[in-house]
Every structure is written in structure tokens, then in C-alpha cells.
């Protein structure tokens with residue numbers, strides 16, 4: 001996608017940094033000057049994808065706005081692990097209100113800034129998938145519909161992690177959560193439920209919608225930067241693996257995000273005013289098993305016996321994404 | 334500080350919360366041994382010089398290379414590059430063209446006249462080197478670098494040993510030898526040509542030498558007993574190739590039969606083609622895949638019209654007829670005679686059955702330990718005679734230019750230690766950077782560059798160099814294909830993927846450090862490091 005044009009065969013453009021690139025072409029995360037908006041000492045689990053994704057995104061937004069940024073944060077792991085009163089990990093102006101009203105709070109902050117004539121200070125709202133796709137959805141849709149000047153970032157770890165892994169409308173089919181146990185004839189979360197919020201955001205025809213993951217920091221940064229160059233309502237949905245809720249090894253967080261995108265289960269794309277403008281091509285296609293088998297939340301698909309029919313249904317989901325978003329038209333970059 | 338309504342505590346930073354205490358295991362930066370380096374008989378740090386070449390710093394790259402091997406331009410032509418066979422990239426797409434980049438760097442050095450760094454401190458010791466083949470040159474260079482006065486005595490009228498009197502020009506132009514040797518002499522190494530040593534101890538006494546390195550090679554072509562009517566038609570490969578250095582080229586005739594399956598056999602057969610032989614046939618006891626000759630060279634020979642006759646031995650050679658006996662391989666893969674005979678016409682029969690060490694010179698060192706016709710040395714390259722060291726073909730082993738250079742280097746360091754009265758210690762080897770330790774996702778797909786080759790017609794009639802050089806752009810591309818196995822190349826991936834900002838970036842060339850106050854030991858850096866330069870260790874207690 002919008003990665004560097006310079007080809008370095010040793011590292012490709014896939015590593016976080018590249019000593020062979022000119023300073024201007026380097027990622028924010030590779031620089032000594034990155035803000036570390038989310039500082040050390042936060043209480044996120046080992047290998048937390050949400051902590052990683054949040055630093056990637058907010059550091060990029062800080063760079064794009066010359067550090068003139070205010071963030072509103074929904075309740076969820078991101079808020080709880082970063083800011084147990086009176087201590088905080090945030091090195092930016094940051095406001096927390098409730099679980100479900102972040103979009104509205106951010107809208108209010110943006111309105112206040114407008115009234116004060118401080119157009120150079122920009123606003124980001126952020127929350128988990130529960131706070132975004134479920135309880136905060138009404139406020140979010142309103143923010144979109146009014147085209148408020150806010151970038152909303154959803155860190156999607158596919159369940160309510162902070163309260164002990166309950167199912168959300170972003171939980172994938174078959175995944176085991178506390179409220180979708182691996183029991184009965186259709187173990188785990190059922191097929192045919194849930195919603196696709198990036199597509200719903202597109203239906204609002206807002207100026208900018210994108211998906212990203214912690215497996216490709218350059219792509220993620222490019223999208224945040226692009227979003228900050230636009231006024232009006234913008235939405236970025238970032239897949240952030242959660243070792244605790246997914247039952248995965250902490251060192252596999254980036255690998256899982258990569259497998260989710262390379263299998264086609266999580267399509268990475270960009271849209272403007274309701275139309276898809278670009279997508280991240282799959283580089284080395286993998287079957288969905290490679291992704292599923294590393295996570296205990298899908299263990300019941302493999303044990304006590306291998307459920308090929310269910311895995312085939314998940315593969316069909318991936319294949320549909322590949323078709324629908326054109327994820328395979330081309331080769332290596 | 335005035336606090337807002339309902340707020341009673343000051344805002345604190347999470348930095349007060351040392352999350353490193355959660356850790357049960359810790360990441361540690363390591364340098365692992367890349368497989369290319371591990372297989373290099375000259376002990377080059379290939380990954381390191383490629384690292385500099387990747388940045389386009391060719392002089393720095395060359396300087397890094399010549400810390401181990403002074404003969405870069407030569408190596409880039411004649412080394413059989415086992416490094417490329419071991420290269421991890423070979424498992425991803427194709428191995429890195431290490432040899433081609435080495436040649437590029439060696440040629441750049443000769444083109445721009447780069448010199449070795451001047452010797453800074455003299456040791457006051459004098460070392461005698463006998464023989465100016467790759468073993469002797471390498472020993473002389475490394476001894477001189479360490480501040481010793483060095484004199485090379487060479488029997489021939491030119492330097493280089495088998496590189497000049499064996500390896501044909503179409504593989505190694507003589508100007509390249511001259512340039513690489515000249516640079517060593519410019520350090521203050523003295524070379525005395527036409528100077529055959531026949532009494533080592535006497536020579537050492539006369540010249541006040543404190544130690545001696547022997548690198549006299551294996552010069553005597555092996556002979557096999559072949560009943561022959563006209564022995565004039567039988568000659569050996571070393572003699573033929575040696576005569577190529579003189580003004581009078583050997584007359585081999587229209588049909589030349591070469592007996593043997595090694596590199597020397599292939600070189601003679603290709604030389605015969607260039608000298609005008611219509612038929613140049615290699616007769617070999619076993620099958621093509623068992624030939625010790627390098628695969629690429631066999632292929633090039635066949636391209637040039639050299640013919641191969643497998644599973645055959647030569648039973649007799651009379652006038653213009655050679656009698657060949659067919660062989661078959663037994664279950665152990667050894668050729669066994671079948672009794673089936675066949676004849677072929679030949680103007681000349683060249684034996685290329687290997688070489689022996691000339692033991693004449695060594696006979697005056699009576700207690701020298703010789704095993705299977707090769708001089709025995711210990712772990713410090715010292716012979717059974719105190720102060721007399723040896724390396725190269727004369728000590729046996731793989732008998733290549735590369736091995737000879739490696740022996741010369743090791744011997745030089747051992748001699749230096751010996752002269753200083755300290756024990757010779759080699760650095761312990763790092764753990765191997767095997768393919769499974771890499772995260773190859775991060776390397777973009779990039780096929781190997783093909784080196785240009787001379788037009789086939791000119792390869793059959795001239796001694797022009799067959800394999801061409803890479804230009805700057807392709808050399809850079811090739812260097813950048815290196816995956817830097819086991820050694821940090823500062824890609825910032827660990828710095829990026831740490832969710833706890835517990836990786837400290839120290840700046841260009843200085844790599845990274847862990848901040849164990851905050852590292853929770855998740856292992857993401859280890860899993861994502863492309864080149865396997867981080868290891869997970871159990872937390873002490």
C-alpha cells in the first residue's frame with residue numbers, strides 16, 4: 001500500500017525501520033524522536049497488541065499534527081492499564097469519560113476547540129471493539145453522520161477483554177469467550193452474527209475509513225497520517241491481538257496479526273467517501289488453520305477431533321474477503 | 334498545585350511502575366555465527382563486509398574483508414565459494430552472490446589503488462616465509478600487519494604459486510595476481526624471486542629469522558603406471574599448465590585425452606581446447622556426479638565443447654591409440670573393472686591425478702612429522718619442529734586457495750603469539766545462526782543476479798576471462814540480498830514491536846539495548862527479529 005517506493009531487498013519495506021532509507025522515508029516508530037505517547041510502566045499484559053497498536057497510532061497522529069493532539073478514551077483495557085488514578089502512561093492531553101460515549105466526548109472537545117478558534121489542535125477518539133461496535137455505536141454513528149472533525153480509532157481485539165473476555169459484535173464465529181463457551185452443537189460464537197463496522201462507517205460516506213493491523217506499522221502510520229490530513233469524521237479500525245483473550249503466546253501477537261491479514265480473515269483496505277480506494281495485497285497466502293491453531297479460543301476446532309467442516313466455513317469467510325476486496329490481484333510488492 | 338473538584342492526589346507517571354519485575358525470562362542481544370562465515374576456510378566475516386557494502390561504502394567493506402583475506406580480487410574469481418552453498422538465503426529463494434560481490438570489492442580496490450593500513454608498531458622480530466603461493470602471501474600479510482619483518486623466498490621467477498602456474502588465465506587474469514600481491518609488498522614485505530630454499534635451518538640462521546612459515550604447496554604431478562609405447566605423449570597437468578606461463582606454449586595436438594576428475598583435469602581440458610585441440614576428452618573412473626571438480630566448471634567446460642567419458646580407466650597408451658577399460662560402480666560406489674576394452678585415438682595423454690608434496694626440501698629437517706605425504710601440524714599450525722610452521726597444500730586437507738589463505742592467517746597469528754611468548758588462543762565461535770532462527774517474512778523476494786559470461790566462440794579460442802564482473806548497481810543489489818543472519822543490522826523492528834518501549838535505540842552503528850526496568854519478557858522482539866540476533870534467556874532466579 002502506501003509504503004516506500006525504494007526497494008531494499010534485504011529488508012524489503014517490511015521492517016519497522018531501515019538504515020538504508022533517507023530520514024524522511026523512515027517510519028515514525030523507527031525514530032529516536034517518536035513521542036512514546038503511551039509510556040513505559042503501563043499495566044497491559046505481556047505482548048499486548050492493544051498497547052502496541054495505540055502507541056503506533058497515536059505517535060503517528062502526534063507527528064502528523066505537530067504534537068497538537070487531544071485524545072478521548074473509552075473504558076476498556078486501554079484506559080484501565082494506562083491510567084489507574086492518579087497515575088497515567090499518556091504523554092498527551094487525554095480525557096476519559098465513560099464506556100459508551102467517547103465519540104460524543106471527542107465531538108464536544110472538537111466543538112470547543114472550534115469555538116476557541118484553535119483549528120490547529122486536532123482530536124482523536126479511541127476505544128475497544130466493545131466500546132465501539134456495541135455500547136458506543138450510537139454516539140459513533142452520530143459523530144459520523146454529523147461529519148464531526150474527529151478521527152475515531154477502534155482497537156479491535158474481538159471481545160470485551162477488560163472485564164474477562166465476553167463476546168462482542170466483533171467476535172469472530174467459533175471463537176470461545178466467557179459468554180460464547182465451546183459447548184453444545186455449535187461451540188463458540190455462532191456464525192451469522194456480528195457486524196462489520198468499517199463497512200458501516202463507509203455507509204455513512206464519511207471522508208475516510210481504513211483498516212490496519214499491528215503487523216504492518218508502515219501501513220498503519222500511513223493511514224493515520226492520511227486521516228490527519230483530512231477534516232471531518234474519520235474512522236480507522238485496527239486489529240490488535242490479545243494474548244489473554246485469544247489464548248495465544250505473548251510473542252505471537254504480531255505474527256497473529258500477520259496471519260489474520262495474510263489468510264484473508266482480516267482484510268486491510270482504505271475507503272474515501274464510501275468507496276474503496278486501496279487494499280493491502282496478500283503477500284504469502286496461508287490457510288486459516290495456521291492462524292486459528294495458535295489460539296486457544298479456537299482449540300475446540302482441533303481437539304478432541306479436527307472439525308474440518310467448521311474450519312472450511314471459516315476458510316470460506318477468508319476466501320470471500322479475498323474476492324470481495326481483491327486481496328490477491330498481484331504478487332509481492 | 335490547586336486541584337480540581339473531587340481530585341485529591343497529584344498526577345503521577347506510570348514510569349514509577351517498574352513492570353520489569355513481572356518478567357520470568359529476558360531477551361538478550363547476541364551475535365550468532367552466519368553459515369557463510371562458518372564455512373569460509375579463509376575465516377572471512379562475510380556478513381560484516383556485506384553489511385558495509387549494502388550502504389554503498391565499498392572501501393569500508395573492502396577494509397573489513399581484508400582484515401581476514403588480503404586477496405579479494407583473486408578470491409572473487411577462484412574461490413569455490415562454499416559460503417554460497419551454506420547461505421540461508423538459499424532456503425528462501427537463492428543464495429546471495431557472495432563471490433561476485435567479493436570480486437567487485439577486490440576490483441574496486443585495484444581500480445582506485447586502495448592500500449592496506451600502514452603498520453603502526455614494529456615487533457622487532459623477523460619471520461621467513463618460504464613460497465609465495467596463497468598460503469605464504471597470507472602468512473606474510475598477517476605477520477606484517479602484526480608488526481613483524483617478513484621476507485618471502487620464492488623459487489619461481491614470479492609470485493603467486495599455483496594461482497599463477499596452475500589456474501588458467503581465463504579464470505584468473507595475471508594482472509589481478511600482480512595487483513593483489515603488489516599491495517602486500519607495499520606494506521614492506523620483502524619478496525625474493527628465483528630463490529629456491531634447500532636448507533631451511535641454514536637459511537633461517539643466515540637471515541637471523543626468529544620463526545619460519547612453510548608454504549611450498551604440492552607441486553609434483555602424480556603419475557600412474559600406464560604401459561606405454563611412446564612415453565613422450567604422456568605428460569601431467571601441472572607441467573602443461575606451468576608451461577602456459579612461459580613463452581613457448583605446450584603442443585598437445587588435435588586430440589587430447591585428460592585422465593582425472595578434479596578441477597585440474599577440467600582446467601587442462603579447457604586449456605587444450607583454447608590451444609586448438611578439436612577434441613578434448615576427460616576420462617574419469619566414476620560418474621559425473623561423483624567428479625570432485627566443481628559443478629560450475631564442469632558445466633562451463635561442456636559448454637566449450639570438452640567431452641567427458643565416465644566409468645573408464647586408461648589401461649595402456651601406444652603411439653596414437655589409448656586403450657580404455659570400462660568400469661562399473663559396486664554397491665559402495667567404488668569403480669570396479671569390467672574387462673571390457675575399447676580404444677581411442679589421441680595425440681596426447683595428460684594425467685591430472687593430483688599432486689604430491691616435494692619432500693626433497695623437507696628431508697633436511699629429519700625429525701619433521703609427515704603423515705600420508707603431508708606435513709603434520711598442530712592446532713597452531715606448527716610442525717613438529719619448534720618455530721617452523723606450515724600451511725596450504727603441503728599440509729593436506731581441502732587444498733584450495735581459500736584454505737591456504739586461512740592457514741596462512743592462523744599460522745601468522747600463532748607465530749606472532751609464539752614470538753611474544755604468549756599462548757595462541759582462537760576466539761570461541763558463536764552459536765550458529767540457523768535458518769529456523771530467522772523471521773524471513775521481513776525479507777522481500779529478490780532473485781539472484783546472474784554474472785555475465787564471455788561469448789562462447791571467444792571461450793574456445795582465447796584465454797580472455799570467462800566470467801564477467803557485476804556493475805555497481807548489481808553488486809549493491811546483491812549485497813542487499815544478504816539477510817544478515819545472526820547479526821543485528823539495525824532494522825528497528827525490536828525497537829518498534831515492543832509494547833512497553835523497553836528497547837533503547839542507541840543511534841546509527843550503536844545498535845540497541847534493553848531497558849529491563851520495563852521489559853516484561855513477552856518475547857515479541859525475539860519472535861520478530863528478522864535475523865535471529867536476540868535470544869531469550871531464563872531470568873536469573
Ligand SMILES: Cc1cc2nc3c(=O)[nH]c(=O)nc-3n(C[C@H](O)[C@H](O)[C@H](O)COP(=O)(O)OP(=O)(O)OC[C@H]3O[C@@H](n4cnc5c(N)ncnc54)[C@H](O)[C@@H]3O)c2cc1C
Nearest residue numbers: 464466467468488494495499530549550725726732733734
Ligand atoms: C590447475 C589448478 C587449478 C586450481 N584451481 C583452483 C581454484 O579455482 N580455486 C582454488 O581455491 N584452488 C584451486 N587450485 C588449488 C590451489 O591453487 C592451491 O590449493 C593453492 O595454490 C595452494 O597454495 P599454497 O600456497 O599452499 O601452494 P602453492 O600455490 O603451490 O605455492 C607454493 C609456492 O612455493 C614455491 N616453492 C616451492 N618449493 C620452494 C622452495 N624450496 N623454495 C622456495 N619456494 C618454493 C612454489 O614455487 C610456489 O610458488 C587449483 C590448483 C591447480 C593445480
Ligand SMILES: Cc1ncc(C[n+]2csc(CCOP(=O)(O)OP(=O)(O)O)c2C)c(N)n1
Nearest residue numbers: 075076077099128129130131159160161162
Ligand atoms: C456502562 C458500562 N458497562 C460496563 C462497563 C464495564 N466494562 C469496562 S471495560 C468493558 C469491556 C471493554 O471491552 P472493549 O471495549 O472491547 O475493550 P477491551 O478491554 O477489549 O480493550 C466493560 C464491559 C463499564 N465500564 N461501563
Ligand code: SF4
Nearest residue numbers: 044045048077242244
Ligand atoms: S487483556 Fe488483552 S487487551 Fe487487555 S491488556 Fe491484556 S493483552 Fe492487552
Ligand SMILES: [Mg+2]
Nearest residue numbers: 128129159161
Ligand atoms: Mg475488546
